[in-house]
Amino acid sequence: MSTFGPQIEVAIARVRADIARLHGELTANGLVVWTGGNVSGRVPGADLFVIKPSGVDYADLAPENMILCDLHGNVIPETPGSDRSPSSDTAAHAYVYRNLPEVGGVVHTHSTYATAWAARGEEIPCVITAMADEFGGPIPVGRFAIIGDDTIGQGIVEALTGHRSRAVLMQNHGPFTIGKDARDAVKAAVMVEDVARTVHLARQGGELIPIPQEAIDSLFNRYQNVYGQAPQGALK
């Protein structure tokens, strides 16, 4: 039954459990409604990732319902959940994993404020220190792309390559975030909505004060190396 050897099977089981649980963070943080949004995670040591099924209630997201795919987004047959369709954004996730080997997790939502910036195709300027910490500068915009083939994946990779930000606002669509693992990508999804909301509201009230570039650099470097209980290191 086991097709990948015991070590990889253990890794798959862990990623399934993480992905099922992390979807709960999307609802707890108000990033999704109904069945929208999806989290995926790469299986360490294998050309595989785990993703949410399409259009299934958040209450029904157990590890055994998660779907195992290869890096072209093909469902691995005869594995738990393989009788269901994976998320309709699976091709985009797969494209990211194929092209950005350092990425271990991908998240997509239509969170309100980030999507509002995306509907204007406008990058979020870096005017709060939390944003310098987390993203090291502005949140970029990715070009308009139709759902379903590689064009969304291409847009994500194009926008994030050589960029400090782990979040991109796909034009007219919504945010995609990446991370060293799925939890890190979920954190980026939470933080991009938080900064999208704060900067939106700040600008409604008048003129924003920019943060000098050297202060942004200093904040980003400190946070990536000092914050938390063990050095995290920037994703790239």
Add this chain to the structure above:
Amino acid sequence: MSTFGPQIEVAIARVRADIARLHGELTANGLVVWTGGNVSGRVPGADLFVIKPSGVDYADLAPENMILCDLHGNVIPETPGSDRSPSSDTAAHAYVYRNLPEVGGVVHTHSTYATAWAARGEEIPCVITAMADEFGGPIPVGRFAIIGDDTIGQGIVEALTGHRSRAVLMQNHGPFTIGKDARDAVKAAVMVEDVARTVHLARQGGELIPIPQEAIDSLFNRYQNVYGQAPQGALK
């Protein structure tokens, strides 16, 4: 006691349970306050629908409190709940069921952002892909109508006939949504508030980027036929 034969009685029981439970989605999604809002569902195979009683607390909405009506909104006597008054929007629901035979569920709320667009009598432009997916274009406005007779029902049917959208913003009043069943109409109620909020906020920040019509068409067709675990098909 049973007036409709065993098969229809089973269908009625199922719809009662669905309608009672689906009201919980209105509160969980923040679409209603106090006793506002209502969900109804057609009984498959009969000229009947089930609707919420008027002005009753959300905590008290059990299946046996739901009210069974004919397609003219008359309460069916000597059935559970028939000692209560049905929702004050019952006439509007009944009119929709009489005139749109493909509709299996109707929802009405005063959800904040959708009602804000309704207070301006302004349709919501289709500038985010989730809106193209779900509604296939803008959300239309229905003409101002007084509560209590057929004029609201007429306004809903008038606005939604020949339209992809399953949601209409009744002017100065709030959204009504329809669906192939009650759950589908509740989903539309959740999504119309979500897009009303996102597009409101997007426009507060500057100029919106329109989505080309052929991209809207392509998104709508894909989502109606591919998304989820089994083809859904557009309502109409």
Add this chain to the structure above:
Amino acid sequence: MSTFGPQIEVAIARVRADIARLHGELTANGLVVWTGGNVSGRVPGADLFVIKPSGVDYADLAPENMILCDLHGNVIPETPGSDRSPSSDTAAHAYVYRNLPEVGGVVHTHSTYATAWAARGEEIPCVITAMADEFGGPIPVGRFAIIGDDTIGQGIVEALTGHRSRAVLMQNHGPFTIGKDARDAVKAAVMVEDVARTVHLARQGGELIPIPQEAIDSLFNRYQNVYGQAPQGALK
């Protein structure tokens, strides 16, 4: 021990329980933060009302902590809770009960949107049908008054006398609502915040469509007489 006779003591016990429980609706509906806000209820058949103690956590609001006052706001000695100070708004509640005998409940909050209109001293125009139903027209503004003596109570009575609205926005301060009983006043507090938010957002997006006065009259009359499970009748 009992100073009011058995019938009044039963009424007091019922109002204590209601007032303690109804404070939970203020938090559940997001109308208050920390220890802010207060609900009071008149004791039927007596010149007494029950109100919340000052500055006490919402988690600690049990019936026996509620404070019994006469209609001048004096705490009735040697009754449960009488060792505590009543709400700092007690004088305003007392003034309302003394001057508006048909009022059975009073609520005060600093709910966000209603207080925002109050900070501009601007009445909320009646542009949504739910507002016509519930308040029969615009929500008026009461004059600026310092907390602690009768001036707030005077401002409330002045603004609401001869007005359909059960809510008033005290300038620079926040909403006060009245009702035939405490639950009715809490409902008004929930609804005034709901309409304050919706109309605020509606106006941010462009020009509002007014509702014709005869439609407002018709909606108000219908709702006060038909909505719910038994005729309510307008407060006044």
Add this chain to the structure above:
Amino acid sequence: MSTFGPQIEVAIARVRADIARLHGELTANGLVVWTGGNVSGRVPGADLFVIKPSGVDYADLAPENMILCDLHGNVIPETPGSDRSPSSDTAAHAYVYRNLPEVGGVVHTHSTYATAWAARGEEIPCVITAMADEFGGPIPVGRFAIIGDDTIGQGIVEALTGHRSRAVLMQNHGPFTIGKDARDAVKAAVMVEDVARTVHLARQGGELIPIPQEAIDSLFNRYQNVYGQAPQGALK
């Protein structure tokens, strides 16, 4: 093992429990996302304070995980939690405790509306009575400062010295609040977000009405001396 004598150890244990529990108020009041924000409390009778560890989930904040520091922000070795890094804002908290001996608690968040005012470097004008009660006037802005050394602490002390407000908006960063103990500082963090939100929304809708200075003074004096179950007294 115990290095401070039994009386101080009891005080430390009490502060640890308070600080762990009070972090729950930050999440319950929607002031923080992910692992952001921090509360600290001075240990009465000792040159010590207790603070949250850096980058740890809110669900994992038990008393024994809190970190004991001296007034220079050095972790006290071989005490519970001392194997972890303290909050990255520890230097700022320590600076406040060293320089403002009357302060018993410090809180920092990136709460949305307060941070929006901070991104414009704009003080919040005192236009609602709740703000006069709680803060006695406008909420001041502190100068831009980089995280990690004493500059944030200096900015806080500079802005709050001689000011009635217990809250300061650090430019491009977010609010810091102080209090006579940690609970009082948490209350100030809740209230500063509440007034930041209300005044933001009020101003979006048009011109604000100022409150006369003598009314602000009167409200502040009354609230600091009369509100609640026992006189609180202003912090300073």
